[in-house]
Amino acid sequence: MQADDIIEEEPQTRADLMALYRESRIGEVLAELDRDLVGLAPVKTRIREIAAHLLVERARETLGIASGAPTLHMCFSGNPGTGKTTVAMRMAQVLHRLGYIRRNQLVSVTRDDLVGQYIGHTAPKTREVLKRAMGGVLFIDEAYYLYRPENERDYGQEAIEILLQTMESQRDDLVVILAGYESRMETFFQSNPGFRSRIAHHIVFPNYEPHELLRIAEQMLIEMRYRFDDDARRVFEEYLARRIRQPNFANARSVRNALDRARLRQANRLFAAAERGSGPADADALMQLEPCDIRASRVFDEPSS
Numbered sequence: 001m002q003a004d005d006i007i008e009e010e011p012q013t014r015a016d017l018m019a020l021y022r023e024s025r026i027g028e029v030l031a032e033l034d035r036d037l038v039g040l041a042p043v044k045t046r047i048r049e050i051a052a053h054l055l056v057e058r059a060r061e062t063l064g065i066a067s068g069a070p071t072l073h074m075c076f077s078g079n080p081g082t083g084k085t086t087v088a089m090r091m092a093q094v095l096h097r098l099g100y101i102r103r104n105q106l107v108s109v110t111r112d113d114l115v116g117q118y119i120g121h122t123a124p125k126t127r128e129v130l131k132r133a134m135g136g137v138l139f140i141d142e143a144y145y146l147y148r149p150e151n152e153r154d155y156g157q158e159a160i161e162i163l164l165q166t167m168e169s170q171r172d173d174l175v176v177i178l179a180g181y182e183s184r185m186e187t188f189f190q191s192n193p194g195f196r197s198r199i200a201h202h203i204v205f206p207n208y209e210p211h212e213l214l215r216i217a218e219q220m221l222i223e224m225r226y227r228f229d230d231d232a233r234r235v236f237e238e239y240l241a242r243r244i245r246q247p248n249f250a251n252a253r254s255v256r257n258a259l260d261r262a263r264l265r266q267a268n269r270l271f272a273a274a275e276r277g278s279g280p281a282d283a284d285a286l287m288q289l290e291p292c293d294i295r296a297s298r299v300f301d302e303p304s305s
């Protein structure tokens, strides 16, 4: 080897955050998150903060001042249909691009996937799920169902112990996200402080405002290549105002279900018209949702106030 081939290994003294940001390509994921999801401002801010923190952590590594693998387990709390599962999938993408998980994969489970019915069934079931999720994100929906204090020998406890152990020992290779109603998660953490102490980020998902639900509906319609005519939009607003007050209202999920039913009614309407000899339908007719497609909902059966 010649002398001028030898390059002095100078210790790095500066880290280029912008270069790390560009290389990771998380900018795209964050921009998509902003664009595809209506509202959720506080959630989006938290995701950006976490992404920035992890990027800085990468920079610290390059300068040799990192303090071990950061804990990344999270809790997403909020009512049904507030976007927890959707955001968890984006989170997995962010973690993957930053190299904190090996696979851009989210395995979503509930108590039934982890806990067995009979003695000796729970540990293998939980281990099987963990094996499947390893290297990515394990999303445990309605995590509090794992803990049933009213059942003295509930097998959920066994799953909890294995999860807690794995969340600690494999935390450089598995990110666990617990999800569920905020108040029930809180009760769950009170009885299971081990879980709380392992969670690095608690993110609360607020309910959507009526105008956000309308925007979500319009965005879903664009994706499905349908649209409201002007009257239908007004009827849908009225539909939302009524639906929000019902006890089983589930935010964006209720919006999706309502649109699915409206599309069925539209199809019925078009078919009935064709049977009556209305002739071929154009693209407009096949895309348009009309007021009657929404007004036929049972939500309108009850008096409005």
Ligand SMILES: Nc1ncnc2c1ncn2[C@@H]1O[C@H](COP(=O)(O)OP(=O)(O)O)[C@@H](O)[C@H]1O
Pocket: 036, 037, 038, 039, 040, 078, 079, 080, 081, 082, 083, 084, 085, 086, 087, 216, 219, 252, 253, 256
């Ligand atoms: N902010 C949003 N903008 C657009 N669509 C949304 C938004 N939040 C939720 N959705 C849609 O609503 C549905 C339910 O969301 P999901 O993430 O499953 O909610 P959760 O897991 O909190 O019950 C999904 O179809 C999702 O795409």
Ligand SMILES: [Mg+2]
Pocket: 084, 085, 086, 141
């Ligand atoms: Mg969900």
